[in-house]
Amino acid sequence: MENIQPQSFPTLSSHGKLFTFRKLLPFLGPAFIVSVGYIDPGNWATNIAGGSSFGYKLLWVLLLSNLMAILLQVLAAKLGIATGRSLAENCRENFAKPIVYFLWITATLAAMATDLAEFLGAALGFKILLNIPMFPAALIAGVAVFFFLWLKKFGHRSLETVIFLLVALVGIGYLVELFWAKPDWGAIGQNIFVPSIDSQSILVAIGMLGATVMPHNIFLHSDIVKSRLIPGNKEHNRNLLRFTKIDSVVALNLAWFINSAMIIMAAAVFFKNGIAVESIEQAHATLTPLLGTASSMIFGIALLSAGLSSATTGTMAGQSILEGFMHIRLSPFVTRLITMIPALVLIGLQVDTLQVLVLSQVVLSLQLPFTIVPLILFTRSKKLMGEFANKPWVNTLAYLIAAIVILLNGLLLYQTFGGKFTF
Incomplete structure (x- = not known):
């Protein structure tokens, strides 16, 4: 990912009132780009499955996951600020080649699983709104994503602004849904x-964890935060970290609210009425008789x-993952074109999209230790991080x-191979 030239951003100074909104505003953005991954269609699948099957029971998973995500994203951003290199680049620089290749493969698989969920969700959105078959909806989604990637040529702020508006649209939508659903607030609090x-x-629950704490977001955040970095200016970079923490807390708490609203809506509408939701399309169709068009x-x-x-x-x-680990840079349009293929194949085979989305989040969860452990090893190192x-x-x-992540993954594997347990 390209670094923006230092003059593109004001220099943060310790003089005067540091934490004014006017000074903060130019440094907001990276965490909002990252937060999009926390409300992607994979989250919709796991949240709808959790809310419609278990009511409000799994809301605590989202709170735990959000607190974990905030800390991990701050550590990822701090790594990029302190070293001037992304997590993938630090892995390449500090680990032996066999480990680098292993981490690259696992990170790539996680990114592919994520991308599959995200693209399927965009196609589902067009299918629902335009009432057209899934395959042409997927082609339209591909064109739309190419348009958003094209916006990058006008600068990072153009893309960040569009992304923020889309996130705000999701948040407003679910705020309205909550108003109509009339949930049980006492049960929610408990x-x-x-x-x-x-x-x-x-x-x-494991899928929700994988959908909330996402490996590719950690890699991405450590990379895009470098656009605000001024190499050699310790005072600026020290204050940049402070603003980055604010950026992360605000953006990820917004994502937590949206995710919680998804479960609450599913619990209040579907679980309450004894409706087993088996697909996102069914969730959409069922809302019409229950809450209106x-x-x-x-x-x-x-x-x-x-x-x-x-x-x-x-x-x-x-x-970011490909360039950081392997020093191979592809056009985003080429990357998007390649990663569209698996989604188009699954759509053509008419695979159950909800099951694909849920399982994709489990894949993410299983990869998480291979992202979290290197992140911790690097950010605890005084030799690498210095004062950071x-x-x-x-x-x-x-x-x-x-x-916690490793334990939950172990429980998932235990159950996958036929184990039974009750908490």
């Missing part, structure tokens, strides 16, 4: 803070916005997150 899980809900239309618009924006940023993440190295308490939290 299930956000009181964990509950069993052998029936573990697969969906306007609700189903808003659902389709929000899905299309999420799919298009995430498919665009997913392409950027794939570029993690504090001991940050390392402790990061170790805890890694342990």
